[in-house]
Amino acid sequence: MRIDIITCLPQLLDSFFAASILKRAQDKELVSVNVHDLRDYTTYKHKQVDDYAFGGGAGMVLMIEPIANCIRSLQKDRTYDEIIYVTPDGERLNQRIANRLSLKENLLILCGHYKGVDERVREHFVTQEISIGDYVLSGGELAAAVISDSVIRLIPGVLSDETSALTDSFQDDMLAPPIYTRPADFEGWVVPEVLLSGHEAKINDWRYEQALQRTRTRRPDLLNE
Ligand code: ADE
Structure with missing residues (x-):
């Protein structure tokens, strides 16, 4: 399985995937987790990836262009089974969803930040929206980590005693x-x-x-x- 994660705070995720069961799963080549910095895909000055919301209101919104650039660049090399956006208004994560995702080959997880992403990203790129609970985090990174962990540990061979996931x-x-x-x-x-x-x-x-x-x-x- 391959998991790609798009975030504007890659440093939050790098250490998480560099330790414990998740590291071993990657060392054994049962999964490959790739974190992508959204700022590498913007054409705006100062690596800008967010802007004010049209119509006003507090909070910044992640722009569609860098997200589209990043997703399309990744899609050149593979087809994603799901493009997941982590958001508090998504479907609540449960074991059934984790089980289903653990059977996929290629997952892409998009982390929101600030107020979230431009709605057109959700309409035109995202295939599944997942929340990890009824509370609001300051970004989607922890949610992406939670989903990845719950999925990776279900891949056969990741846990030393396979029955323990069962x-x-x-x-x-x-x-x-x-x-x-x-x-x-x-x-x-x-x-x-x-x-x-x-x-x-x-x-x-x-x-x-x-x-x-x-x-x-x-x-x-x-x-x-
Ligand atoms: N982003 C912010 N809060 C979240 C939550 N509860 N679940 C998923 N993504 C989020």
């Missing part, structure tokens, strides 16, 4: 069950006995029941009950 919360429209590790007894706080029994079917039943119970109490909206 047992994540939300993967079966349920929260994950409680988990424990050594010691089995910490100052009298003991691990549920069934987990020490070695009886796989019983353990699976217990985990399913716990996941169901946890989902019922914390996120009943996930269950069609």
Whole structure:
């Protein structure tokens, strides 16, 4: 998979993708993440990429020209499965969206800044709009990082134990069950006995029941009950 990210603050993203699982995924060539500085694509003086909104009002708007130049330049080399704009008024990110995106070959993510982007970018280039939650960030970079992380960890081979993505919360429209590790007894706080029994079917039943119970109490909206 290849992910291209367009931003006017590339330094915010560079360190994020240079560490941890995301770095390993790139080292293993399972994904390639490429951050592009919007300012490299403007023809305006002083690398200007934003301007005042027509009709007035507070806040600057990212101009269509540098964005169009950047997208078209990237499109010369590949076709994008989705051109994603991250915005608080987009569809709320969830595991289903992450799963679907993890099957794609080429993703392009456009980060807004200031008040956002000229509406014509959304009309003519963007194929999907995603929000990471009902709050406003000062730019789309964190949202692009969140989406990329949620997608990259689902690519087969990225996590060392592949099944661990399959047992994540939300993967079966349920929260994950409680988990424990050594010691089995910490100052009298003991691990549920069934987990020490070695009886796989019983353990699976217990985990399913716990996941169901946890989902019922914390996120009943996930269950069609
Ligand atoms: N840009 C600013 N706020 C955002 C949010 N909540 N989700 C996605 N992109 C954003």
